[in-house]
Amino acid sequence: MPISKCPPKSEPLWKAWDRKAQKNGLRHQVFAVNGDHYVGKWKDNMKHGKGTQVWRKNGAIYEGDWKFGKRDGYGTLSLSDQETGNYRRVYSGWWKGDKKCGYGIQFFGPKEYYEGDWCGNQRSGWGRMYYSNGDIYEGQWCNDKPEGEGMLRLKNGNRYEGNWQRGMKNGWGRFFHLDHGQLFEGLWVDNIAKCGTMIDCGRDEAPKPTQFPIPEVKILDPDDVLAEALATFKKTQEEGD
DSSP states (O other): OOOOOOOOOOOOHHHHHHHHHOOOEEEEEEEOTTSOEEEEEEETTEEEEEEEEEOTTTOOEEEEEEETTEEEEEEEEEEEOTTTOSEEEEEEEEEETTEEEEEEEEEEETTEEEEEEEETTEEEEEEEEEOTTSOEEEEEEETTEEEEEEEEEOTTSOEEEEEEETTEEEEEEEEEETTTTEEEEEEEETTEEEEEEEEEOSGGGOSSOOSSOOOOOOSSOHHHHHHHHHHHHHHHHHHHO
């Protein structure tokens, strides 16, 4: 009895092509239709692992960790300098879900940068900001602004230590006028000292001391007078709100 054999079914070519097109593992370079390109590791057609992304539109380069198509882990973002044509580092630090999150350093200019905590692309937590004019702020941040306890040290050596809200001095704080040898301690509202005491502090060693020392307070209970003034000011603020 004759035996018939069925020829093996051949796989459609599109299946083989589709299998080869799946991006998994290391790829040397993959271009997008808009001109962006990526070199690095993939998983299930998504950037995953170590890799470098170049954006054609603004010339930005990201080198670091990826997770399921998003920047996640440690990485560095650089931008092209229009004047020199070289790349300058903009941010080095941790990312989560394609946003700065965790500890990182952001460069705003040649002499202005921030080092500290981030959350959702905003400075949040503890951090130190170096300003281009020589001032330095160190303390707590929230929503990209100083918030909570912090110290601002000015270029001339004077400094403020105390509370901050919305990026301004708010609440109790001390301002050291080291150039004049005086110390103010009291209540601040939106960067303005509203109520407090001023005393001499290191006046003899100050580079530009005041002409006369602050006279001694002669009232019997200066603390009660200050407390009454603070209570009156707070009451006025509450009525205004």
